[in-house]
Amino acid sequence: MKVKFAKVKLLLLDVDGVLTDGMIYMGSEGEILKVFNARDGLAIKIALKSGLEVGLLSGRYSKITENRATELGIERVYLGYKNKLAVLEKLIKEENIDPETIAFCGDDIIDIPALRKVGVPITVANAAEEVKHIADYISGRAGGDGAVYEIVKQILTAKKMWDDAVENFIKDVNE
Numbered sequence: 001m002k003v004k005f006a007k008v009k010l011l012l013l014d015v016d017g018v019l020t021d022g023m024i025y026m027g028s029e030g031e032i033l034k035v036f037n038a039r040d041g042l043a044i045k046i047a048l049k050s051g052l053e054v055g056l057l058s059g060r061y062s063k064i065t066e067n068r069a070t071e072l073g074i075e076r077v078y079l080g081y082k083n084k085l086a087v088l089e090k091l092i093k094e095e096n097i098d099p100e101t102i103a104f105c106g107d108d109i110i111d112i113p114a115l116r117k118v119g120v121p122i123t124v125a126n127a128a129e130e131v132k133h134i135a136d137y138i139s140g141r142a143g144g145d146g147a148v149y150e151i152v153k154q155i156l157t158a159k160k161m162w163d164d165a166v167e168n169f170i171k172d173v174n175e
Contacts, residue, residue, distance in 0.1 A: 003137045005158035008120055009101040011047065012076075012088070013148060015058040015065050017107035018124055021144030034064045040148035044072045046154045047170070050165040057084050059110050085113035092117075105151060107131060107143050122151055 016022050019040060025033040044054050055076025056069055062079060069077045084106070092099055100119030104111070107127040111115045115121035115134055123135040126142040137154070139147040156162040 003158075004100075004120055004156070005103070005122045005137075007101055008052070008103045008155050008159075009104070010053040010055065010076075010097065010117075010153060011112075012055045012057045012102060012104040014084075014104075014106040014108075014111055015056055015062070015079075015129070016060055017143040018105050019065075019068075019144065019148060021142065022107065022126070032062070032064065034062065034068075035144060036068055036130050037144055037146055037148070039146050040144075041068075041072050043149040043152035044074065046165050046169045047048075049169055050156060052155060052159075054153070057081065057087060057104070057114065059084065061071070083111065083113075084111060085117055088114045088117050103151075103155065105139075105148070115167065116123050 005046065013019055014076050019036055020034050031172040041045055047054050047155065053076065054074055056065065056074060057078045058065060059082045065079055091097060099117055103120035103122055104114050104118045105122040106115050107124050109128055109130055111131060112134065119134045122137045123131045124143040124147040126135045139150045141147040141150050153162055156165050
């Protein structure tokens with residue numbers, strides 16, 4: 001099946017297992033740490049600057065994730081929602097968004113209902129097998145290891161925007 005990246009207007013990302021390696025690092029005092037890939041963050045900034053909307057849709061609430069979203073300029077942040085399909089359906093209805101223009105990248109069983117709802121279901125190389133079976137695209141990289149960079153590049157390349165997006169981003173950084 002040909003992946004329909006060119007029609008994507010909104011890229012929703014799960015967090016644990018997509019933007020991170022899925023590991024939860026917990027200290028002796030209960031503090032939790034997450035490790036994010038800098039290249040994924042760069043790709044998100046390029047996407048946003050190019051007009052591709054990016055949002056986070058996670059079953060786990062995390063102040064760390066909230067902080068990362070703010071740092072990257074992500075405004076669509078839905079954290080702590082186990083029923084991701086309900087959030088997605090509400091978003092589609094309230095904002096009159098065509099589900100065919102939404103790409104969602106999830107990696108685990110909890111993501112399956114939302115993946116079935118969107119036009120472009122995506123997953124990462126180390127996703128659960130059940131998720132891989134329904135994804136239209138499986139990145140060559142694992143979650144937390146540049147998978148989001150790869151996905152953003154695929155979408156913007158399909159839209160014939162990647163090269164200009166990179167050049168514009170470099171230009172802005174160097175001004």
